[in-house]
Amino acid sequence: MVTIKEIARLTNVSTATVSNVLNGKSGAAGAAKSREIIEAARRLRYKPNTLAKSLKQQKTNTLGIIAEDLTVFNAPEIVDGIDAFCEENGYEIILANMRLFKRYHNDFTDTLRHHELLDAVLQNMDAKQVEGIVYVGYHCREIAYVPSGLEVPFVYAYCYPKKEVYPSVLYDDEKAANDVTELLIKKGHRNIGVICGPASSYHTQRRLCGFNRALAEHGLPARPELVLYGDWERPSGYRLAGALIDWGVTAVFCFNDLMASGVYGLAAERGLKIGKDISLFGFDNRDISQGYIPALSTVELPLHEIGRVCAEIILNQINHRSTRKKRVFLPCAVHERYSVCGYTEQPEIGTRGSLGSSPARAVSG
């Protein structure tokens, strides 16, 4: 690696002059000399050593990202959003992947090992002189173990601390569920079944609030027997859909797309057409939800935007423009596709629903 010193020697100036010229300080050297220096730098493929520069300036222009698990579906898009915002503002990112999901599967949330791992990663980030840290959760929940003694701004993406000691950026489960329910009600549905996640889940609770609020606002009675609890996995959707259909629901609101795929399965076995005999809504807008037949109506999570907002909060704190510690809720877009249709007017399935190229219509967000 060629250094500034080398260039200084070759051009018979001091390192200070080279530095000044290369950084565009006006009048650092005469015009001819400046050109000579710049030319030498290019010829030798000079690249400034970021380490030395940062050390000297006590500024790294770097944000740290701690991902609970990068391979979980929400993470890449959030990281992408952080990266995009950083790029626009001259910041770089360092990524630490804890691989929690792979290490401990679903059962890791608050083990001691998790805390130790996090502490180590945090320590490492500090050592690297990052100016702020974004923590990307792999599913939305309250984080019990909150780091303390951090030297830099810290923000949670897709999860949140018990007390608002750090800011967090989430999406608005309640409103999204409310929007979906309202849409179904407006289509004429009166008996809407719900397949939730586990009762203990934050998502489940918030979405049920939105669901119930919509019922109440439209003067419909709550029917607890139509609200069933799954486990986010496909088989539970399959199983619970049977019960709901036995109760005579005309629409099913599934709290994720995976369980919704189970509903397709059950409907097929019973000879019921989704989008005709029964309406179906999912959640998450997973990439293949458009590939179901008919295409699944679902809710898109603002993952990229969550990342962007996290980065923005951090940069604002770095620049002392703000110091809020509150939770931020971003709106979701509702995509209505052919799995749901007016309860009275039914489109021909097979002609419209099967190509998966239906225009995704954003109802909210």
Place this chain on the structure above:
Amino acid sequence: MVTIKEIARLTNVSTATVSNVLNGKSGAAGAAKSREIIEAARRLRYKPNTLAKSLKQQKTNTLGIIAEDLTVFNAPEIVDGIDAFCEENGYEIILANMRLFKRYHNDFTDTLRHHELLDAVLQNMDAKQVEGIVYVGYHCREIAYVPSGLEVPFVYAYCYPKKEVYPSVLYDDEKAANDVTELLIKKGHRNIGVICGPASSYHTQRRLCGFNRALAEHGLPARPELVLYGDWERPSGYRLAGALIDWGVTAVFCFNDLMASGVYGLAAERGLKIGKDISLFGFDNRDISQGYIPALSTVELPLHEIGRVCAEIILNQINHRSTRKKRVFLPCAVHERYSVCGYTEQPEIGTRGSLGSSPARAVSG
């Protein structure tokens, strides 16, 4: 940030002694003094400054990852593999996301802007003193613009350079397609239709080789009319499946899961049962392929392993243990699920195929 100097002052020793003690150099100070230093470091939450250390040692223990697009399905798992291997070997990663797919959609492959962007990113990596670089392609293809004048080892993941100037790690398309075809032949299928990607695609070409080889090895005639070219998207699968079925195929081999979902659609419209009236194989093992009804048989890409091997190659080069520039082909696992069944004995669909919890059986790899 508390420094070594501060600790030295408080404990009345030189910075060198603090450094030595904290780095566990035996006999750097007396036992009592050592304890005092260590205690002071803990009390003040001392964290070594990685920048300074790396600058001094001229060693960063850092690998750079350049992702063409982190949000494309293959990228996170590859990055995860790189990260895992690095962690095991005391290396860290820096991530640069070019966001090519989002910026230019599908049409970016070799634009000038792409080259400029890459050069800038590369320059940046060098400036950060990474010791090696992994370039993660977003789809497998020959890369025309190969960087030159790099100061560190460089390896391609999921794509490859025209000439073998740098090593690359890919998966074995040919063998995977051969395995799938052989499996179908052994099940009794004689008229197998293929829905490829575009004819210009590397994947298409390699997989067709494997397909044709299997036919030849089993003494079956090539039937070009049964080999059709799609565009990786779902509608093309839907469209081409019609043609194949009209030709009377008993099995369809789709070169990705997305197009396979189109085949499900067409089959449903025609009243044909996948896995019974017609067998279907996909490619990629996308996360929801198990959610189709019946679950889609498909090929799993060794993404994590590709990442690991890339990191391994780089670290070997750093340590001068190797300097190979060849392509490496990793094997894929074939997952047989209920979308394919013996052409003569057919399982009851609906009882087995609909839960999506069929044990995935690895046939190869």
Place this chain on the structure above:
DNA sequence: CTGAAAGCGCTAACAG
């Protein structure tokens, strides 16, 4: 307008 000198935090060599 120019460059000598100091120093960011750390470690390696070497002298005491």
Place this chain on the structure above:
DNA sequence: CTGTTAGCGCTTTCAG
């Protein structure tokens, strides 16, 4: 066994 010294590559006074 201990600590002084020099220096990694860069920027930034400040004196000439």
